[in-house]
Amino acid sequence: MTSSNDCHFCKIVNNYRPSQIIYESAELIAFPSFDPIRESHTLIVTKEHFDYFDDLPKSISHNIIDLGQKIAKAQKMLYPVERVGFLYTGGDIAHVHAHIVPLFEKTDITSLQYIKDGNVEFKGPKEITPVVMENFDSVTKQLKSALEQI
Numbered sequence: 001m002t003s004s005n006d007c008h009f010c011k012i013v014n015n016y017r018p019s020q021i022i023y024e025s026a027e028l029i030a031f032p033s034f035d036p037i038r039e040s041h042t043l044i045v046t047k048e049h050f051d052y053f054d055d056l057p058k059s060i061s062h063n064i065i066d067l068g069q070k071i072a073k074a075q076k077m078l079y080p081v082e083r084v085g086f087l088y089t090g091g092d093i094a095h096v097h098a099h100i101v102p103l104f105e106k107t108d109i110t111s112l113q114y115i116k117d118g119n120v121e122f123k124g125p126k127e128i129t130p131v132v133m134e135n136f137d138s139v140t141k142q143l144k145s146a147l148e149q150i
C-alpha cells in the first residue's frame with residue numbers, strides 16, 4: 001500500500017489503537033474526529049494513501065459510501081437527528097477522508113456563500129486534552145455498539 005511519512009492520516013492508519021477504531025476493513029478505517037463539528041462526527045479514511053476522492057478506485061469509493069450509510073444509521077440511533085451530512089472536502093489534509101456528521105443545525109455544514117451577514121471567523125484545531133480523549137473513547141464505544149446493530 002502507498003503511504004507517506006509526512007501524511008497525518010497515514011500516521012494514524014499505521015499507529016492507531018484498536019480501541020479508537022469504530023470500524024476496520026482491509027481498505028478502510030473509521031474513527032471519531034478529534035475536533036468534531038458534532039459529537040460522533042466520524043471520519044472514514046482509506047488505509048492506502050490517495051490524495052483526493054476523485055483519485056479513488058470505484059470499488060473503494062463504493063465501500064466508503066456503504067460504510068457512510070451504516071454510520072449515518074448508527075448516528076440516527078444515538079441522536080435525535082433527521083439528517084446526516086456526508087462530505088469530502090480535501091481542504092485540510094490531502095489524504096482521502098469522508099466526514100459523517102449528524103446535522104443538528106442547518107449551519108453544521110455550510111458555506112460562507114450561504115451565511116447572510118458573513119461575519120464568520122475560524123478558530124484553530126481543538127487541543128487534545130484528557131477530557132477530549134475521554135469523550136473520544138466514549139463516542140467510539142457508543143458508535144461501535146450502534147454499528148454492530150445495523
Ligand SMILES: [Zn+2]
Nearest residue numbers: 007010049095
Ligand atoms: Zn496519507
